[in-house]
Amino acid sequence: MSSATEPRPKAVATYSTAFQEGMREEMDRDPTVFVLGTDIYDRGGHFSQVKGLGERFGHERIRDTPISEAAMVASGVGAALNGTRPVVDLNFLDFAFGAMDELVNQAAKIRYMWGRPVPLVVRATAGVAQGGAQHNNSLQAWLMNTPGLAVVFPSRPWDVKGLIKSALRGSDPVVFMMHKLLTGARGPVGGPDELVPIGSARIARPGSDVTVITYGYGVVVADDAATALAGEGIQVEVIDLRTLAPLDVTTLVEAVKRTGRALVLDEAPALSGPAAEIATTLSDHAFWYLDQPVVRLTAAHSPIPHSPPLVDGLLPNVGQVIDAVRRLALARGPSQSSVS
Amino acid sequence: MSSATEPRPKAVATYSTAFQEGMREEMDRDPTVFVLGTDIYDRGGHFSQVKGLGERFGHERIRDTPISEAAMVASGVGAALNGTRPVVDLNFLDFAFGAMDELVNQAAKIRYMWGRPVPLVVRATAGVAQGGAQHNNSLQAWLMNTPGLAVVFPSRPWDVKGLIKSALRGSDPVVFMMHKLLTGARGPVGGPDELVPIGSARIARPGSDVTVITYGYGVVVADDAATALAGEGIQVEVIDLRTLAPLDVTTLVEAVKRTGRALVLDEAPALSGPAAEIATTLSDHAFWYLDQPVVRLTAAHSPIPHSPPLVDGLLPNVGQVIDAVRRLALARGPSQSSVS
Amino acid sequence: MPTTNGLDAGLVPGATDAELYDWLADMVLIRVFEETADGLALRGRIPGGMHPAIGQEAVAVGIARALRADDVVAGTHRSHHHALAKQLPPAAVLAELYGKATGTNGGRGGSMHLADFDLGLWGTNGIVGAGLGIALGAALGASVRCTDQVAVGLFGDGGANTGRVWEFVNLAAIWRLPLIVACENNLYAVETASKSVTGGNSIAERAAAFGMPAQQVDGQDIVEVHRAVRAAADRARAGDGPTFLEFLTYRYKGHNSGEVIRYRTEDEVTQWRTSRDPVERFSALLTNSGVLTPEDLTRIADDARAVVDAAVAFAEESPWPDPSTAAENVSAWSNRDGSVR
Amino acid sequence: MPTTNGLDAGLVPGATDAELYDWLADMVLIRVFEETADGLALRGRIPGGMHPAIGQEAVAVGIARALRADDVVAGTHRSHHHALAKQLPPAAVLAELYGKATGTNGGRGGSMHLADFDLGLWGTNGIVGAGLGIALGAALGASVRCTDQVAVGLFGDGGANTGRVWEFVNLAAIWRLPLIVACENNLYAVETASKSVTGGNSIAERAAAFGMPAQQVDGQDIVEVHRAVRAAADRARAGDGPTFLEFLTYRYKGHNSGEVIRYRTEDEVTQWRTSRDPVERFSALLTNSGVLTPEDLTRIADDARAVVDAAVAFAEESPWPDPSTAAENVSAWSNRDGSVR
Numbered sequence A, B: 001m002s003s004a005t006e007p008r009p010k011a012v013a014t015y016s017t018a019f020q021e022g023m024r025e026e027m028d029r030d031p032t033v034f035v036l037g038t039d040i041y042d043r044g045g046h047f048s049q050v051k052g053l054g055e056r057f058g059h060e061r062i063r064d065t066p067i068s069e070a071a072m073v074a075s076g077v078g079a080a081l082n083g084t085r086p087v088v089d090l091n092f093l094d095f096a097f098g099a100m101d102e103l104v105n106q107a108a109k110i111r112y113m114w115g116r117p118v119p120l121v122v123r124a125t126a127g128v129a130q131g132g133a134q135h136n137n138s139l140q141a142w143l144m145n146t147p148g149l150a151v152v153f154p155s156r157p158w159d160v161k162g163l164i165k166s167a168l169r170g171s172d173p174v175v176f177m178m179h180k181l182l183t184g185a186r187g188p189v190g191g192p193d194e195l196v197p198i199g200s201a202r203i204a205r206p207g208s209d210v211t212v213i214t215y216g217y218g219v220v221v222a223d224d225a226a227t228a229l230a231g232e233g234i235q236v237e238v239i240d241l242r243t244l245a246p247l248d249v250t251t252l253v254e255a256v257k258r259t260g261r262a263l264v265l266d267e268a269p270a271l272s273g274p275a276a277e278i279a280t281t282l283s284d285h286a287f288w289y290l291d292q293p294v295v296r297l298t299a300a301h302s303p304i305p306h307s308p309p310l311v312d313g314l315l316p317n318v319g320q321v322i323d324a325v326r327r328l329a330l331a332r333g334p335s336q337s338s339v340s
Numbered sequence C, D: 001m002p003t004t005n006g007l008d009a010g011l012v013p014g015a016t017d018a019e020l021y022d023w024l025a026d027m028v029l030i031r032v033f034e035e036t037a038d039g040l041a042l043r044g045r046i047p048g049g050m051h052p053a054i055g056q057e058a059v060a061v062g063i064a065r066a067l068r069a070d071d072v073v074a075g076t077h078r079s080h081h082h083a084l085a086k087q088l089p090p091a092a093v094l095a096e097l098y099g100k101a102t103g104t105n106g107g108r109g110g111s112m113h114l115a116d117f118d119l120g121l122w123g124t125n126g127i128v129g130a131g132l133g134i135a136l137g138a139a140l141g142a143s144v145r146c147t148d149q150v151a152v153g154l155f156g157d158g159g160a161n162t163g164r165v166w167e168f169v170n171l172a173a174i175w176r177l178p179l180i181v182a183c184e185n186n187l188y189a190v191e192t193a194s195k196s197v198t199g200g201n202s203i204a205e206r207a208a209a210f211g212m213p214a215q216q217v218d219g220q221d222i223v224e225v226h227r228a229v230r231a232a233a234d235r236a237r238a239g240d241g242p243t244f245l246e247f248l249t250y251r252y253k254g255h256n257s258g259e260v261i262r263y264r265t266e267d268e269v270t271q272w273r274t275s276r277d278p279v280e281r282f283s284a285l286l287t288n289s290g291v292l293t294p295e296d297l298t299r300i301a302d303d304a305r306a307v308v309d310a311a312v313a314f315a316e317e318s319p320w321p322d323p324s325t326a327a328e329n330v331s332a333w334s335n336r337d338g339s340v341r
């Protein structure tokens, strides 16, 4: 966490315009920053994330591409090696499947193999919402499991702006995920030089009874649950990871050492998802402080369906968080079911 | 585990010829089984995994392809939907990057979306050995995190043969990984109808003090360590997962309930790797039986280098397993360092 | 129903008047369905919205009518027209768009993931180029099993810039698979003009360079579409391998329902609508040649309206799927507990 | 050193006799290096083995010599010849193959992952087609920064069937990037005859269909290679965009060191070796035209031998890298503890 740089009431933006703003300021500052992607010049991207930048920076710096994900990422990698700072906008994260070699076997490994930094940002709309099975892949765990990549997934405008700035001033590849459901979320943003460090979680809500660790849209769900639980006298601490790789182990571990009870909330598929890493990190570093096993509350291990009630049926919701946290807060020693 | 079907002294094969044998028998049995891949007809694949099958089954059923991973997997998916049982041989697992959409967004989701089974096997040489950063990706966690895929990773000829048979008699996609370093490993194999069920782990070595959970080449490392530790009076139980998805939770949990101490040994990169899932599964189901936190002993979170001493420097070795298991066996309560 | 016989008259060789009636009826049904669904999407009835294919009816119907019922069509993100042309029931399609339990796929698929394998629709597909891959594999399966099935894989001008499409084309060419590679070139991929991002003279020329017979076809003329597909299907069934058809067509609406269109002129749209509309052209051809009467046209329009109205009522009234089933049927592989995790 | 002047004599326009001497010397060095390394691989000195490029020397040297030192070359899995042509020190290359600390990349890369960015070798690459992508990006970077750098991306006939290659070609074509797309068509991909898996008439024709000027070039004739690359580089620097060159060449050895070859005849190999050997042909050209003397040839051979012998000694004697550094320099992003995990 970086409470020192917490938002002061300032310019207000949406999650999406915060990205625009961060991009605009960095592009003004650094002429080597440019963006490539489908339908970005005029449309400004499918989530308006670069709206207005086309006119300002021209076709050379806001470059419309064909539907060629491999070529988009590959050209970003090579351009990053050649003195520029490309932002490859993949539109939906799912389209990264077409560029996996370029991202994982090239971008992520070049520093290690060849000693050259690859200052590449790959931006993608992520998270679970409408759109069906093929547009709602949660690749967070894949990317975390890829040495050489930083993976960020902000939950609010302040962090969007601060993190894209950090990404564009760093030297190594960053996958920048933005949650569909947060596109219009409003909140303050920092100034031109207020950066959010990559690799730092934040305490989104202090609390002393149970720690809920999450990121992206999960922060909204957790906060709603925490508000409800406060009414019952259960004080929930919510940690917004902001960065999934590298993980801010210190913040997590310190928090759980205080509360002794943790729930990891995640919308990615259960098996070998990010929640497993977070739970294991806590076990690695704070096992003896745990009053109860860390609870994983994740999506079912399933593709995402189209129908809204089916989507709801798969994803962890506020009610489930409330129930699980309540059980966790009240548990004393092993329950009958867990030892049988 | 399936101790009822444990190997009796029988035909002996290598890891690689066991695959050949299983394929040959299944292709004899079922005319809809066929293989496609690069350099398989004459060469028999880069690890001789289908050596000799070309002559026996002809070019229609042992099909040489161009270097077109997307087309290979896509054509396998469509053919599987059209009444055949294709085995797509990717050569190295790393080349799956070129077919990720076909594997994850198509093969894995079609049953869920459209109610049709996709009886597709994707075989790939996997695991860490020589070959450098780009030929030694461990995608186990990625594939485990993909709902709709079964993921198998045998450690010995018996399981290779028994698992490929199960895969070819099932109805859903299976990623079949074979470890480079085990290619020539010898051992007994079962007969034409001795199947190893997908989703079943096995106790590779019984022991009462510490459970080591691993798979693939890790079984060899763990067994060596266990033999050495037996000399010190520490009885190590080794569990060979055989299948990574679905995980055989029961076998793992029962084992750890007996020993109370578990180490997960894995050569995949640390962060959000398979070891995290296994450790969390134990915490989910056996937290109150754990005398000590589950220990993860994994590769460093790094690409794989070329130089042998560097490779060795990254991977968990027998000595490290011995040390870690010894510490685990002897530990009593929290150590100073882990609570500070 | 007309009494003259187009088959004998040679208006469309190989098709009876009754069939020509059905072709037009299918096109009109698609037009009405898509206009209606687009409106419903704008009113928020279709979760996630949709990609209307209005203007592209002749391609879909021309293809489907040149195929046997057991032939395979694999579509794209913009594929309601393919689904309806393959005779998926409009009510079940619309219910699927709504996400209802009665949808073609129980609400699991949605607009971009419609399928009915029994009717030969092997999925519409959310990933650009992916449907062609499934059709490629279907053709491979047919070839391995020695059936005489043909598969058609669809993609757009935008899809012509994905690498996977050219891998698929090459594999089909060298293996001489019974595949028809069908590109719906409607000039745009979302807002991007095809010509601004597509090197070379034409998409068909690319295909020819990969060793596949390839031609451009007027996609607004169902007779031309049908002729080309029929010839390609005959070749495929005869074991003479795949064919590439680039259909020149146009979508009248935006990429997705509600899209604000600034990347093309109203003039351009009007041009296509007034001078090349596939429904108008075919209606005129059939009435001018006496195959259909004006009353037939009215009946076709009325029938389409009635079917679509019934579909809307059905979709509106159908129940939602049971949320507790959401994670079922992911995989038949299960662990010792029977759970797939 | 010869005294006649090839430049004035017009033997190779634009190249001095001294340069022609160097071209041959580079080719001979590659030949000796590869023969030697292949032998070392067979004796287990090169972990993981290697892919020898013997027979393909003219392509590598012809390309490198037609470029400026700051131009970029991105290679393939079979790329020692490109590395040496780009002037990477043979000793450091061999040490890298051995996995020694003194290797070009400290032992982290290996045969398939050699790089020296200062010398313009932007990586050889273990993934078929991937080097072209890096070159594409380098060309994009040059274009964005308005330098007049040119990038060359290499791949093989096998790579011509990967989809990514055609995405790269298309993007370079539409953006008119300063890229030379260089296909080393050596007729085989591992054991697979190119013609059996590659649809269409030629790889160059495919490229032309994507809108890029494309031609086949005799890859066994360094003068032809050089001429074609120089012209392409000039076009690129003039802002006239990319060029596709398909070099017809041949590898004498198996795919990898020690491969048993059953997929081609000894005759075929002999044909290429005796009638089209690039070293022989260029030696003959230079001696016949009086640019070089027989003594020059001897000196070139001796020098190559000496350099390679020294490289072997260096590689053998160099220390291994420190295992404790194995996980260093993965990423500069670090968490609050400073660890990258």
Ligand SMILES: Cc1ncc(C[n+]2csc(CCOP(=O)(O)OP(=O)(O)O)c2C)c(N)n1
Binding pocket: A038, A067, A069, A091, A095, A098, C076, C077, C078, C126, C127, C128, C155, C156, C157, C158, C159, C160, C162, C184, C186, C188, C189, C190, C255
């Ligand atoms: C691999 C991939 N990349 C990007 C997208 C996002 N996308 C969906 S449709 C579309 C445009 C497709 O254009 P075209 O192929 O011409 O088909 P049309 O929409 O014109 O019918 C894009 C970019 C996608 N679905 N899949």
Ligand SMILES: Cc1ncc(C[n+]2csc(CCOP(=O)(O)OP(=O)(O)O)c2C)c(N)n1
Binding pocket: B038, B067, B069, B091, B095, B098, D076, D077, D078, D126, D127, D128, D155, D156, D157, D158, D159, D160, D162, D184, D186, D188, D189, D190, D255
């Ligand atoms: C994407 C990918 N698929 C498969 C391979 C395995 N592989 C390495 S080299 C090779 C053959 C390449 O043939 P070609 O492109 O003609 O180059 P050549 O070996 O003839 O120089 C193959 C299949 C790979 N490295 N990358």
Ligand SMILES: [Mg+2]
Binding pocket: C156, C157, C158, C184, C185, C186, C187, C188, C189, C190
């Ligand atoms: Mg289009």
Ligand SMILES: [Mg+2]
Binding pocket: D156, D157, D158, D184, D185, D186, D187, D188, D189, D190
């Ligand atoms: Mg080759």
